[in-house]
Amino acid sequence: MAEVSTPTGTRCGYVALIGAPNAGKSTLLNRLVGRKLAIVSPKAQTTRSRLLGIAIEGKSQLVYVDTPGIFAPRRRLDRAMVAAAWSGAEDADETVLLVDAARGVGRDTQRILDRLAGRERKSILALNKIDLVRRDRLLGLAADLAKQGNFDPVFMISGLSGDGVDDLKRHLAAAVPPGPWLFPEDQLSDAPERLLAAEVTREQVFLQLHDELPYASTVETESWENRRDGSVRIDEVIYVERPSQRAIVLGDRGQRIKAIGARARAELEQMLDRRVHLFLFVKVRENWGEDPERFAALGLDYEV
Ligand SMILES: Nc1nc2c(ncn2[C@@H]2O[C@H](COP(=O)(O)OP(=O)(O)OP(=O)(O)O)[C@@H](O)[C@H]2O)c(=O)[nH]1
Ligand SMILES: [Mg+2]
Numbered sequence: 001m002a003e004v005s006t007p008t009g010t011r012c013g014y015v016a017l018i019g020a021p022n023a024g025k026s027t028l029l030n031r032l033v034g035r036k037l038a039i040v041s042p043k044a045q046t047t048r049s050r051l052l053g054i055a056i057e058g059k060s061q062l063v064y065v066d067t068p069g070i071f072a073p074r075r076r077l078d079r080a081m082v083a084a085a086w087s088g089a090e091d092a093d094e095t096v097l098l099v100d101a102a103r104g105v106g107r108d109t110q111r112i113l114d115r116l117a118g119r120e121r122k123s124i125l126a127l128n129k130i131d132l133v134r135r136d137r138l139l140g141l142a143a144d145l146a147k148q149g150n151f152d153p154v155f156m157i158s159g160l161s162g163d164g165v166d167d168l169k170r171h172l173a174a175a176v177p178p179g180p181w182l183f184p185e186d187q188l189s190d191a192p193e194r195l196l197a198a199e200v201t202r203e204q205v206f207l208q209l210h211d212e213l214p215y216a217s218t219v220e221t222e223s224w225e226n227r228r229d230g231s232v233r234i235d236e237v238i239y240v241e242r243p244s245q246r247a248i249v250l251g252d253r254g255q256r257i258k259a260i261g262a263r264a265r266a267e268l269e270q271m272l273d274r275r276v277h278l279f280l281f282v283k284v285r286e287n288w289g290e291d292p293e294r295f296a297a298l299g300l301d302y303e304v
Contacts, residue, residue: 011060013093013176018085020108021045021069023098024128028159029053029066032169036271037189037196038066039203043214045069046206048081049299050088052190054183060173061181065092071108077289080300086115093176095123096168097151098159101141102132113148125151126168131158193272194221195299200271201236201264201280205249208260213248216241218288220297222281231275234268238280239288249282257282 017025021044029038033053039046045068053064067088068081089095097116099109116123125145130138142154153171157164189196202219209217218239225233238257240246250257257280265278288294292302 009059010179010181011173011176012063012179012181013060013172014063014065014091015094015096015172015176016065016067016089016092017096017098018067018070018089018112019098019128020100020106020112021071022103023069023100023109024159025069025098026051026066028098028126028128028157028165029064031159031162031165032062032064033188035188037191039199039206041203041206041214043206045071045078045081045215046203048077048084048218050084054187054189055169056181056185057169057173060176061183061185062169062172062176063182069108070112072111075289076302076304077295077300079304080295080302083304084300094172095121096126096172097123097149098126098128099141099145100129101127101138101156102129104141105145113145116149119150122150122152124168124171125149125154127154127156128159130156130163131161191299194224195297196271197221197224197234197268198236198297200267201238201260201278203267204260204264205238208256208263209249213240213245216245217249218294218298220294229275231277232272233277233279235279235281238282239285239294240282241284241286241288243284246282246284 017028019025026038026040026047030036033055037053038051047068051066055062065088067085070082070085073079073082138156155164155168198219198221205217206214219236221236223235238249240249261278261280265276268276295302
């Protein structure tokens with residue numbers, strides 16, 4: 001990596017965002033970085049692998065780690081997602097546990113609380129989605145959680161509106177250890193563009209398809225061609241598990257895949273700031289959730 005020159009008196013650290021599926025981790029990551037990097041959907045288990053979002057706050061470089069939601073895993077893919085989330089937390093300098101204040105402490109959050117209670121280190125607690133909750137309920141929830149874990153400090157935030165997020169940022173900037181910045185000042189993520197581009201399409205799969213389909217699908221960028229006219233041609237494959245799912249992703253006369261492609265293309269043009277020609281293919285791979293190649297494309301370890 002190129003030498004990174006930084007001012008003196010700098011700090012730098014990794015900050016893991018962990019929590020139950022749907023707690024709002026990816027929304028918060030995007031808010032903290034000030035740009036949309038991570039995909040977001042109303043459905044649980046949207047994020048599948050760790051994603052770094054890097055931001056400068058004063059003299060501190062904060063390397064945020066968005067993680068998959070932590071839940072009771074069943075499939076191999078689930079296990080790999082949950083392992084990625086915990087290793088994100090274990091490698092980090094600071095861990096922020098996000099709790100959806102509107103939902104309260106469900107089974108998934110309880111499991112995380114139990115595991116965190118076994119650690120000596122303190123975590124930061126962020127009660128999220130406060131835009132949806134009355135203040136008295138919020139205080140009750142904070143008191144309940146304080147009893148269950150070693151949390152200091154506690155923030156009440158809305159990743160969606162940004163409420164309280166600046167306080168969290170300032171705290172983190174002072175909390176990470178002194179040291180040189182680990183990434184160039186203008187770097188926003190460690191994720192390759194090919195992965196981010198596949199994620200943009202996967203977000204549309206999560207937004208536009210329902211039931212088991214988002215979970216039965218994965219998206220990979222197959223080729224990327226920068227054209228002389230400044231545009232880019234991106235070919236992506238949506239893998240599903242069964243022919244019947246392929247038919248649904250394509251939709252009646254191809255309407256669904258067209259709609260997915262249109263939204264994804266518009267997002268990609270914004271992200272890449274140039275014209276995009278996006279070609280989507282839908283392939284059936286019966287057991288893609290057991291295929292090391294598909295895991296590698298998602299940035300997940302297969303051996304879990
Ligand atoms: N009202 C409100 N909604 C929020 C807030 N933060 C996130 N959401 C919504 O909650 C849903 C889940 O958000 P995500 O950011 O995808 O949650 P996540 O924790 O990354 O979810 P997984 O990746 O599935 O673990 C989306 O519909 C968001 O718009 C918030 O502060 N307020
Ligand atoms: Mg997420």
